Amino acid sequence: MVQERTLPMFQAASAQISAEEGLRLFEDMVLGRYFEDRCAEMYYRGKMFGFVHLYNGQEAVSSGVIKSLRPDDYVCSTYRDHVHALSAGVPARNVMAELFGKETGCSRGRGGSMHLFSSEHNFLGGFAFIGEGIPVALGAAFQSKYRRDALGQNDADQVAACFFGDGTTNNGQFFECLNMAALWKLPIIFVVENNKWAIGMAHERSTSQPEIYRKAGVFGIPGVEVDGMDVLAVHAAAQTAIARARAGEGPTLIECLTYRFRGHSLADPDEMRSKEEKQAWQARDPLSKFEAYLLEQKLAGEPELKAIKQKIQDTVDEAVKFAEESPDPSPDELHRYVFAEE
Numbered sequence: 175m176v177q178e179r180t181l182p183m184f185q186a187a188s189a190q191i192s193a194e195e196g197l198r199l200f201e202d203m204v205l206g207r208y209f210e211d212r213c214a215e216m217y218y219r220g221k222m223f224g225f226v227h228l229y230n231g232q233e234a235v236s237s238g239v240i241k242s243l244r245p246d247d248y249v250c251s252t253y254r255d256h257v258h259a260l261s262a263g264v265p266a267r268n269v270m271a272e273l274f275g276k277e278t279g280c281s282r283g284r285g286g287s288m289h290l291f292s293s294e295h296n297f298l299g300g301f302a303f304i305g306e307g308i309p310v311a312l313g314a315a316f317q318s319k320y321r322r323d324a325l326g327q328n329d330a331d332q333v334a335a336c337f338f339g340d341g342t343t344n345n346g347q348f349f350e351c352l353n354m355a356a357l358w359k360l361p362i363i364f365v366v367e368n369n370k371w372a373i374g375m376a377h378e379r380s381t382s383q384p385e386i387y388r389k390a391g392v393f394g395i396p397g398v399e400v401d402g403m404d405v406l407a408v409h410a411a412a413q414t415a416i417a418r419a420r421a422g423e424g425p426t427l428i429e430c431l432t433y434r435f436r437g438h439s440l441a442d443p444d445e446m447r448s449k450e451e452k453q454a455w456q457a458r459d460p461l462s463k464f465e466a467y468l469l470e471q472k473l474a475g476e477p478e479l480k481a482i483k484q485k486i487q488d489t490v491d492e493a494v495k496f497a498e499e500s501p502d503p504s505p506d507e508l509h510r511y512v513f514a515e516e
């Protein structure tokens with residue numbers, strides 16, 4: 175039996191939030207949850223093809239980090255990318271249409287679940303290979319810094335947020351990019367979503383130092399351990415890291431301790447994780463926890479939260495309708511988008 179990590183330093187009790195900000199975070203988390211639940215339904219009805227990796231349980235990480243960013247900042251994801259794209263502002267209908275392989279999808283139906291992309295929202299992907307997004311996010315942070323320092327563009331202070339899993343931190347790109355980010359003081363935030371598992375491999379069995387946030391120290395980067403089931407804790411840590419990056423003080427690594435409530439992908443029978451472990455984490459559901467917090471703190475009332483849920487339900491219903499009614503890409507355009515167009 176693997177020993178549980180002690181509670182991390184960022185706790186909700188220490189974080190302050192306005193009612194407006196609380197509702198914004200809540201709405202984003204509800205969107206993430208409802209969207210993914212509907213994806214599961216559509217996948218089993220045969221509307222989607224290939225691998226589909228859902229994000230249920232990890233919503234506090236996406237909402238806590240991305241909702242702290244500006245719209246002109248950059249977000250870089252993994253194959254578990256639907257909810258990051260939604261938090262970054264890619265419309266639910268264009269994400270759903272992409273999952274259905276339709277022309278109206280955010281990647282024009284050519285990418286599918288693992289390759290969401292939107293230049294309009296500075297959403298850099300969607301990558302099937304693990305760790306592939308880390309150097310891409312690093313490049314975004316580099317160009318931001320280069321435009322400000324070398325080209326003298328004072329408004330070039332965009333930050334890049336790069337998400338990846340615990341398993342990915344054993345890959346080379348992670349270390350190479352921490353080194354370059356530290357060396358050049360790049361405006362990047364490395365967000366590790368430590369959900370304890372890499373497919374069926376337990377984190378503690380695959381890495382020599384399971385406390386990932388400690389790896390930042392070797393490069394002289396601040397490493398922060400956060401309760402990834404607590405949106406306010408993630409939000410507080412993200413705000414500090416973003417302010418630091420924007421001020422030209424360099425990168426931060428945030429390790430969010432979280433859990434996925436479903437199998438690795440919708441094709442995974444999820445037989446490796448114990449019932450006890452799943453139940454223990456399910457009891458810490460970030461969405462119900464935050465809903466209870468908003469009510470307790472009188473930041474919102476029941477009718478207000480109910481109205482948000484209804485609104486999101488309608489958004490997701492509309493997204494499915496839009497995806498179903500959208501056209502498939504034309505076979506005549508098989509080679510389109512392989513190369514950049516003028």
Ligand SMILES: Cc1ncc(C[n+]2csc(CCOP(=O)(O)OP(=O)(O)O)c2C)c(N)n1
Nearest residue numbers: 254302303304339340341342369371372373
């Ligand atoms: C370079 C590469 N090697 C192996 C794989 C196969 N693979 C897909 S997901 C995964 C596990 C990743 O786990 P983690 O980084 O913890 O992310 P999580 O799925 O838990 O979000 C692996 C090894 C891959 N996609 N790319």
Ligand SMILES: [Mg+2]
Nearest residue numbers: 339340371372
């Ligand atoms: Mg993992």
